[in-house]
Amino acid sequence: MARKFRVVVNQKEYIVEVEELGGTTNAQSSQPVSLPAEKPLMEQPKVEKPVEKPKVVEQPQAQTFSKSPVSTTGIEVKSPMAGLIVKVHVSEGQRVTRGQKLVVLEAMKMENDILSEHDGKVSKILVKQGDNVETQQTLLIIE
The missing domain is CATH 2.40.50.100 (RNA polymerase II/Efflux pump adaptor protein, barrel-sandwich hybrid domain)
Incomplete structure (x- = not known):
């Protein structure tokens, strides 16, 4: 069952849909929606960013951060x-x-x-x- 929540972050409103799947939750976020200027924000909830899987990015061999001289072969x-x-x-x-x-x-x-x-x-x-x-x-x- 999917549930929708309104989340405000840095004075931008997001509509988030959360669906429970076998004990885990997946979150989907829509585009930010601007808040009307006359609507004051009382207290902004703390929202943790979702943890993403690390992406494997290969660095060019010319870029090296080694403290020692490195061979360019291999x-x-x-x-x-x-x-x-x-x-x-x-x-x-x-x-x-x-x-x-x-x-x-x-x-x-x-x-x-x-x-x-x-x-x-x-x-x-x-x-x-x-x-x-x-x-x-x-x-x-x-x-």
């Missing part, structure tokens, strides 16, 4: 977020397959496995256990 494996390198599971010269665990990155008290997206050979490792890394910093290169 595929750069970059850190998806800032954090601490907990463990490096591969070594230089090692062959890796798609889906293989390369590095464990701790961010916000959670360990995140960085997996290989390609088959190949690790040509260079640019981080070690205990290193702090930034978002989009190159961790290693696979040829």
Whole structure:
């Protein structure tokens, strides 16, 4: 069953339709509707933005955020977020397959496995256990 709600954000009115599906909710938003000037806003409700799935966007190889010099050959494996390198599971010269665990990155008290997206050979490792890394910093290169 779908229910409609009127939500006001930054003095713009939105009509939102919410439908319950098996214990989860989906929200659809229409275009903003301007409020009449004579209608005062008493208290604006706090509205949380819906969480979107992360989109995979490949960066051009010329753009690099690495602290170390990086070879232009091969595929750069970059850190998806800032954090601490907990463990490096591969070594230089090692062959890796798609889906293989390369590095464990701790961010916000959670360990995140960085997996290989390609088959190949690790040509260079640019981080070690205990290193702090930034978002989009190159961790290693696979040829």
